Amino acid sequence: GTGKSHLMSVLSTIAEDAALLEYIKHDRFKEHAKSIAGRFEVLRFEIGASKMNLRDIIVRKMESDLKQRGIDYKFPPLEEVTDNKQYLVEMMGLFEEKYPDKGYLIVVDELLDYLGSRKELEIKLDLGFLREIGEVSKNTRIRFMAGVQETLFDNPAFSFVAKTILKVKDRFEQIIIRREDISFVVSQRLLQKNNEQKAWIREHLQKFSPMYKNMADRIEEYVNLYPIHPAYLETFEKVYIAEKREVLKTITLTIKEMLDSEVPNEEPGLVSYDAY
Secondary structure (H helix, E strand, C coil), rough: CCCHHHHHHHHHHHHHHHHHHCCCCCCEEEEEEEHCCEEEEEEECCCCCCCCCHHHHHHHHHHHHHHHHCCCCCCCHHHHHCHHHHHHHHHEEEEHHHHCEEEEEEECCCCHHHHHHHCCCHHHHHHHHHHHHHCCCCCCCEEEECCCCCCCCHHHHHHHHHHHHHHCCCCCCCCCCCCHHHHHHHHHHCCCCHHHHHHHHHHHHCCCCCCCCCCCCCCHHHHHHHHCCCCHHHHHHCCCCCCHHHHHHHHHHHHHHHHHCCCCCCCCCCCCHHHH
C-alpha cells in the first residue's frame, strides 16, 4: 500500500528493542529514533469486523496483554464508568511498578474501517475514549498510535461528529504519508540504483527533457523514479476510484509488466519515455 502499517511496525519495533537501531540506514531518522529506542513495552493489534465499542476492544486487549506480563487488572464494565481516565491512570500505576523505566505503547491498525461502520452515538463514545487516552498520555507513560487509510480529523465522512472529532484532534499528532514520502520509498526501495546506473539513465533522459515540462529542473527526481514517471504518482493521488493504499502494489505490478514486455530498438534495461 502506502507503507502505513510498515511504518507503524518500524516505529513500534524500535520503541520495543533498541538493538534494532543498527539496521536503520537513514541517518537522520536513526538519530531521532534514539529518543524512543527500547523505552516501551508494546501491545499491537488490528481491529476487524466487530460490533464491540472501541473502549471495550482496547481494554480487553490491554487486560489480556497485562495478564501475560503478570499484571492483574480488570476495567469495570462501561455501564459502571463515568470517567475512563481514572482507570487508565490506575492501570498505568500498576504497569509502572512492573516496568519503572518503560512506557506502554498501544498500536492499533485499520481503525478507520472500524469507525466507518459505527453509528452516530456509537462513534461519539468511541471518539470520547480516544480523547480520554490522549488526555491521560500527558501525565502517564501510556502512548497510543493508530493507522487509518485516510485522514481522520478532516474526513467529510465524519462531518456529523465534527465537534467530537475536533476534541480528539487537539490531543493527537498526525503523521500523513504524502506523495513525496511515497516517491522516496519507491526510489529507495522499489527502484534503488547505484551511481553508475543513475549516470546511464540521466544521459538517456536528457534527450527527452525538451518534451516534458520542468524535466530539466527535476532531472534527479526523474532519474530516481525511473522507469516510473513522476506524474504517475501525482495522477494516482487524484484518482479516487482505486484505493490509494494500493499505490506501491500498483507500481510494483507496473514495473513487473515493463520488465516482462519486450521493447525493441532500445538500450538494454531501459524503457523509452515515448510510451508515456
